[in-house]
Amino acid sequence: MWRKISKRPLGLIGLIILFVIIFTAIFANYLLMHNPNKIDLRSRLQSPNLKHPFGTDRLGRDIFSRIIMGTRISLKIGLIVVAIAFPLGTIIGAIAGFAGGMIDEIIMRITDIFLSIPALILAMSIAAALGPSLNNVVIALGIVWWPWYARLIRGSVLQIKELEYIEAARAIGNSNIVIIFKHIIPNCLAPVMINATLDFGFVILSAAGLSFIGLGAQPPSPEWGAMLASSRDILREAWWAATFPGFAILITVLGFNLVGDVLRDIFEPKLRN
Amino acid sequence: MKKFYLITIVLMITVFLSITVLAETDVKNPDKFIFATNEDIPTLDPAVSYENTGFRVMYVMYDRLLTYEGSSTEIKSMLATNWEISDDQKTYTFHLRKDAYFHDGTKVTADAVKYSFNRMLSIGKGPSGLFSGIIDGNSIEVIDDYTVRFKLLTVYPPFITMLGLNCASIVNPELVRAHEVDGDFGEAWLTENEAGSGSYIFDSWKRGDSLIMKVNDSYWGEKAKIEKAVIRFIAESSTQRMMLEKGEIDMAEAITREAREELRNTEGIEVAEVPGMAIHYVALNSSKSPLDNLQVRKAISHAVDFDAIIEGVYLNHSIRLNSPIPKGLFGHDEDVPYFKYDLKEAKAMLADAGYPDGFDLEFIVADFDTWTKVATVIQYQLSTIGIDVKISKYAWPTYLEKIMNGDHDLCMMGWSPDFADPDQNMYTFLHSDNFGSGWNFTFYENETINKKLEQARKTTDKKVREKLYSEISMIAYEEVPYLWVSQNNVSSAYRSWVKAYELNPMIYWYVPFNKIYKK
Secondary structure, three states, rough: HHHHHHHHHHHHHHHHHHHHHHHHHHHHHHHOOOOOOOHHHHHOOOOOOOOOOEEEEEOEEHHHHHHHHHHHHHHHHHHHHHHHHHHHHHHHHHHHHHOOOHHHHHHHHHHHHHHHHOOHHHHHHHHHHHHOOHHHHHHHHHHHHHHHHHHHHHHHHHHHHOOOOHHHHHHHHOOOEEEEEHHHHHHHHHHHHHHHHHHHHHHHHHHHHHOOOOOOOOOOOHHHHHHHHHHHHHHOOHHHHHHHHHHHHHHHHHHHHHHHHHHHHHHHHHHHH | HHHHHHHHHHHHHHHHHHHHHOOOOOOOOOOOOEEOOOOOOOOOOOOOOOHHHHHHHHHOOOOOOEEEOOOOOOOEEEEHHHHHHHHOOEEEEEOOOOOOOOOOOOOOOOHHHHHHHHHHHHHHHHHHHHOOOOOOOOOOEEOOOOOOEEEOOOOOHHOOOOOOOOHHHHOHHHHHHOOOOOOOOHHHHHOOOOOOOOOOOEEEEEOEEEEEEEEEOOOOOHHHHHOEEEEEEOOOHHHHHHHHOOOOOEEEOOOOHHHHHHHOOOEEEEEEEEEEEEEEEEOOOOOOOOOOOHHHHHHHHHHHOOOHHHHHOOOOOOOOOOOOOOOOOOOOOOOOOOOOHHHHHHHHHHHHHHHHHHOOOEEEEEEEEHHHHHHHHHHHHHHHOOEEEEEEEEEEHHHHHHHHHHOOOOOEEOOOOOOOOHHHHHHHEEEHHHEEHHEEEOOOOOOOHHHHHHHHHOOHHHHHHHHHHHHHHHHHHOOOOEEEEEEEEEEEEEEEEEEEEOOOOOOOHHHOOOOOOEO
C-alpha cells in the first residue's frame, strides 16, 4: 500500500498536506500565537509581520491563529457530514439494491428528487430555513449528501447480490439483515470509501461557501469561509486578510482530492482511464 | 544606425502616447451623470417607498410643497411660495406657485395637493405612519386652484418640516387615476412609473441594472444641467471602486471606509465628508431577564469601549453619541453624559445585580458589515466581564420580523431622521406605543418618559421643548434602554469632474441631480 502511494508523487503531496492539517487540528491549542478571538482595534489590518505572520484583520485579530482554529472547525464539519451521509446513504442504498422491486423504486425515486436539485442550492435553502448556525449547516449538508452514497452503494449491491456466495449465505438460512450487513455492505465499501475521501474536500468547500454567504458560522467563529467573506471587500487595501483564509480552503480541499484520486487509482485500476 | 533611429522614434512615440493616456482627465460621458449604488429600488411610488435608494430618485422627479435642498437642514419653499399658520397652530394655509406643470403638461393645483396627501393616507403603507394622528382624510381643504389649507388634528410643531418628506410628493391626479386598477390608487402602475412635476422625468428602468432619468426642459425652476441621470446597480463595493477609478461611473455609494482613505489620495477622485445625523445604536430588550435589571444594563454600558469602536470600526468617520438626538438637530444636549468605559465598575455592578459569573445573551444583527463588526466587538468586550454573547445574523426582512417580535436580547439598529425635528427620533425610540412594529425594540416602559414625550410634541415654545428633550435624554442615559454607539459622517466618493455636488447631513441619501454638472 505504502509503496503504491509513494510511487505517485501527487498522492504523497496530498498525504503530507492531510497529515499537516490533521496535526494542526489536533494540536491547535498549542500552535496558537494569540487568542483567535481577541479583538485589538488599535492594531487592526497590520500586514504580515513577525508578531502576526499572516497579519491582522479589520478588528485586529491575529489571522494566523484564526486559521489554525479554523482548521479544527472545517475538519469537524467534514467529519460529521460524512459521518451522517456515509452510513445513512450506505444503509438506504443497500436496502434498495437488495430488496429490489417496489421498495427499490420508491427509495431511488426519492434519492433522484434530492439529486435533481443542485446540492449547494438545496443546502442553502435548508440552512436558511433552519436558521444561521454551523450546526444547521452540518445538518443541511448531511441531508444533501447521503443520496450520492445511496446510489453508489445500490449499484454495487446489484452486482454483488447475484454472486454465488450470497446464494450460499441464503441457503444456510441467514436472515436478510445478516446478509445485508455481514455479506453485502462490507464487500462494496471500497468505492464508497474512496468517494468519502474525495467528499471530505467538497464538504469543507461547501460549508465554507455557506458561511461565506452568511448562513453558516456566526461571529466570532474563525471559520474560513466567514473570514473570507468579511475581508473580501478590502482585498485591494489589505490583501492578506482574505488571501490566507482562501489559501487555507484551497490547500485543504486539494489535499483531500489528491489523496482521494490516488486511492481510486489503487483500488479501482479499471477506472484509471 | 538607421535601425537605431527607427527604434528611438518608435520609443518616443510610445512614451508620448502613454503620457497622453495618463494625463487624460477629459470628462467621460459628459451628458450623463452616473451614480452607482448597491441597493435595489423596490418601488417608485412616493406614497409607498420607505427606502433611501428610492427617495434619492423620487426627490428630483417629484416636487413637494416644501423641500430640503443642498446641504441645508432647513425646510425651504418649493411648490408653495408662502404660507400662514393660524394662532392656535392648527391651521396651515399654503399658496401655490402658478407656473408649475406636471410632466404631461397639466397644471399643478391645490386639487393635486389634496389628492396626493389623501392618496398616501388611504394607501396607508410605511411612510403614512408619520402623519397618523396629525392629519386624516378630512384635514385638507381646497380654497381655490392655488390655495390649500391643512387643518391638523392636534398641535404638532414639526408638521411644517414634514412637508419636505419624500412621501409628501405631489402626484398628478389625472394620470394616476387613469392607471387605477381595483381601487389601488394607481399603486401598481406607479411602482414602476412616475407622475410628478420635478426637474427630472422618468426615462427607463431595468431592474437590477440601471434606472435612467432625463432632464425636464420645461421645468418651472432652475433646469437641471445634465441631460441624463443614471442610477447603476453594482453589488460589489470593490467593483464600484474600480469603475470609479476608470471613470465609468461618476459617483459611488458603497465604498468601504478603508478604500475611501486610499481614494482620498487618488488623482481625479474626490472624497467629500460632512458630519451627519445618521446614528447607530444597540437596543437592550428590557422585557426579558436579566436585561430587565437596571444594574445589569448599566454594567453593560460600562463594559463597552465605545471610543475604541469609533476608532477601530468607524475609522473615526463617526463621533460618539449621547442620546437619540444627534448633534446638529434641535434638542441635542451636550451636557447629557456619554457612557464611560470602566471594567471595574461594570464587574462590580454585575456582582451587585447578582450575576458575578455573568450570563448568556443573544445579539441579533442584520447582515450588514458595519453592524456585524460592532456586534463582534461588543461580544468580545462583554466576554471580559463574563457575559457570553451569541451573535445571530439574519437577512434584513427576517431580522426585522425577529426584533419586532422581541426575540432578541440585544439588537443593532441604524436610523436617520427624515425631517428636522427631534420628535421623530425621540417618540419612536422611547414611547411605549411604539414597541415592536413601531421600531422601539427595547420594550422599556417608563411613564415619566411617555408623559414628557407627549407634552414635548404638543408644545410650541422651543425653550420648553428643548428642556423636555434634555430631561428625556438624561433619563435614557440613567436607565440605559439603549447603548448609543455612533453618529456617522455622510461621505461620498466621486470624480473630480463632478461639480456643484453637495452632501446633506440629515437626508444622507440626497444627491442634487438637478444641480450637478460635469467639467
